[in-house]
Amino acid sequence: MIDPRAERAVYQQLADLLRGLIASGQVKPGALLPSSKTLEQTHGVSRETVRRALAVLRGEGLVVTEGGYGTRVVQQQTRQHVRVPRSAQIVCRMPTDAERVDLGIELGEVVPVVTIHVGAQTRGPYRADMFDFTTA
Incomplete structure (x- = not known):
């Protein structure tokens, strides 16, 4: 649940939530995340919040965004x-x-x-x- 009054920024909360879905296996490698519009509506956040959250996950190497197609979960490499x-x-x-x-x-x-x-x-x-x- 995203709390706009929490100390942690809303985009970070959304990134945490999506990261948790990926880590738990609820969203599998290769699968598309919900669309930006769906994330906005589901979590009651702005488009900019969704963009910033996805940028965090891209920076962590968890997802890739393909223009016009969506954001896909990356297959994690064995370290x-x-x-x-x-x-x-x-x-x-x-x-x-x-x-x-x-x-x-x-x-x-x-x-x-x-x-x-x-x-x-x-x-x-x-x-x-x-x-x-x-x-x-």
Whole structure:
């Protein structure tokens, strides 16, 4: 239930609600989310609120929006684990154009990359949406 008087912004509440439907499996990978109009009417929110909520979910890599078609739930990738030495410096940044090509990051996709620096050695870049990092 969305509460316009709550401290949390309405668009964040809507994003939380949709995220929960995705996480619980009620909306399966590949399925379309309800239309923006349906979300507006169902939850009593504005078009801008729906747009902002969907932008949050796109930024998290949970959905993709196809112009004129709708917003679809993305099949989540299995995340790989990388062990990082305690003395390492971990840097998170946006990819260069060459890294986008090498890592298969589409133009317009917001996916940071991570590099690990241990002394003079550099490992990566890793797609931040596909890896978990833990200390050794």
